Amino acid sequence: MSRLAPHRKLSAVKRAVTIAGRRTSVNLEDAFWQALKEIANEHDMSRSKLIAAINSERQHANLSSAIRLFVLDYYRQQITVSKRRDTAKT
Numbered sequence: 001m002s003r004l005a006p007h008r009k010l011s012a013v014k015r016a017v018t019i020a021g022r023r024t025s026v027n028l029e030d031a032f033w034q035a036l037k038e039i040a041n042e043h044d045m046s047r048s049k050l051i052a053a054i055n056s057e058r059q060h061a062n063l064s065s066a067i068r069l070f071v072l073d074y075y076r077q078q079i080t081v082s083k084r085r086d087t088a089k090t
Contacts (some may be wrong), residue, residue: 012064021053026051027064035071 014027027038033047040050051067056064 017048017051019055028067032068032071039074
């Protein structure tokens with residue numbers, strides 16, 4: 001268990017975002033808000049624009065769930081790319 005990240009506060013934080021000119025609220029745990037900020041920064045975009053992009057492509061009824069799945073998939077893809085690079089070096 002020592003390889004796992006320390007437990008974080010699991011309570012969700014509700015924030016207002018604007019998507020296509022409409023204000024809506026999104027309820028996510030702080031770790032997901034931070035991950036969205038990191039991903040948005042990597043792509044030189046605002047967190048609101050990233051959420052709007054996720055919203056436009058989502059296949060789930062719940063935006064919060066779509067965001068969580070997006071973040072999970074994003075980091076899974078980074079792990080896959082990293083493993084491919086490590087394999088190519090050997």
